[in-house]
Amino acid sequence: MDAKQTDKLLTKHDLNRLWYRWGFTHLSSMSYEKLQGHAWAYSYIPFAKKFYKDDPEKQRRLLERHSMFYNTEPQTGQLINGIVASLEEQIALGNDVSEEMPVNIKATLMGPLAGIGDSIIQGIIVPILLSIAMSLAAGGSALGPIFYIVAYGILGPSISYFAFHSGYKLGVSAIDTIVGENSKRITDAFNILGVMVVGALSAKTIVLETIAKIPLGGKTQNLQVVLDNIFPGILPLGMVLLGWWLVSSKQISATKVILIMTAIITVGSLIGFF
């Protein structure tokens, strides 16, 4: 399948068109049923018109195989779009690549890329840029939001663009880069980075303090002061561990976790603890 590396069909313009058609519209018709599925068919319309204009049957099969359920992190996930572009190019050239291949690649890779992409983008990049921007915005300065707009405005599209083009260049060999033995170690290491940042984030962003007072040697003292001396942030930590336990071990939906937390806060407030 990688025999005819020299046979190139797609121009730079074709590739960029695949990139931005997906880049702009990936979630346009999102539903729980299909999520990003139809964005694929939409991004392949110019491709179909250019290479299959004399063969409606092949064009129909192309559009059909890109109308299936699909969901990944759409910026890092452009890597898959790049790989699939290289496969579709070979199919259009009539080379020995089966038409199931792009479908299988999409189904195999969307899970791993969603995992690593969500933890890097939603778990590391966005919260860190936001915490920097929030400190710049103190006092109502527009500098904070402007910093975030510029920083993510450069970072997000760059990740997307480079992911697509490296996916296309590497082709199927990129799969080894994603699910191979060495990449497992790299993603595990990134994962450790993510876990530590998430730990720090939970100490930084969750605010929960008790207003209860406890008798201590004849006079009362704020329980929070006592707690801060023993273990600062123990209440936020307890809350996040409860949340993790409910979501992860008990498989409880996010909405129900909100209700449970609301109940705890309500009861705690009414008895004068929070």
Next chain:
Amino acid sequence: MSSLFIPALLTGIFCYLGAIESPWLLGMSGGYYIVGRPLVAGLLIGLAFGDIQAGVLCGLAVQGVFIANLNTGGATNSEIVYASYGGIGLAMATTKDPAIAVTLAILIGQTFGLIFYNGRMALYSFWNTRAEKAAHENDTHGITLNHLVYPQITTFILRAVPVFLAIYFGKGLVDWLIHSIPEEVTHIIQVLGGVLPALGIALLMSIVIKNKTHFIFFFAGFVLLAFAKLSMIAIVFIAALVAYMYYFASINKGNGGDGNTATQSSAVNTADEYEDDDLF
């Protein structure tokens, strides 16, 4: 009241542009991840209302609540975009008080926002069915219409219109809320605002924590901030160092016998797939 027309209209349009399904600013990159963030929403609404400082202050307060907002597999813990534009917009139209913005954002994000969001997610199967039919019939025009044009018209109606109406006619509602909600309830909502990020973080944890040994790294990160009071940027560099050492430790697995069995077993266990669709 007519001086409110243009700012309310702009806020409604921003709420559409920041939606997760909005395509105009390179999809999620410029839409959901930039215009959809409360801090950016504060700046944009501040511009619309001609008071940037008050807008940014409201955005800053709301951003604190929604910093760990998460959307995986189409499911979300709170509808951050309705929350931002509804909450900050209504606050800017009335008292410009950040505490009011936070209260309204939480109420909108956890109730109306989630209902509208989940309703739309269910509704769009209708457009999907039509787009799939268009693919079967080799109708590229039909794909464009049912993937892009019709869903975007629907989403504009579902985003811009309610937010515009809420801000344009919502002054009475906010006054009523301020005066009739008992102090206990306001207090509970404020405490809840501090706790809400815990859910987003819990969802993140269920993505990144793949076995129990990972909790050591989680607690290390927590302690570096809570005890050692380091900044986030400092912790990122320390975490990068730890991750680098972890990478090297996992290369040596198989050589055996050098006492890093804990690392070895965790490296083996992490062979699980990075699935995130079973979180909800």
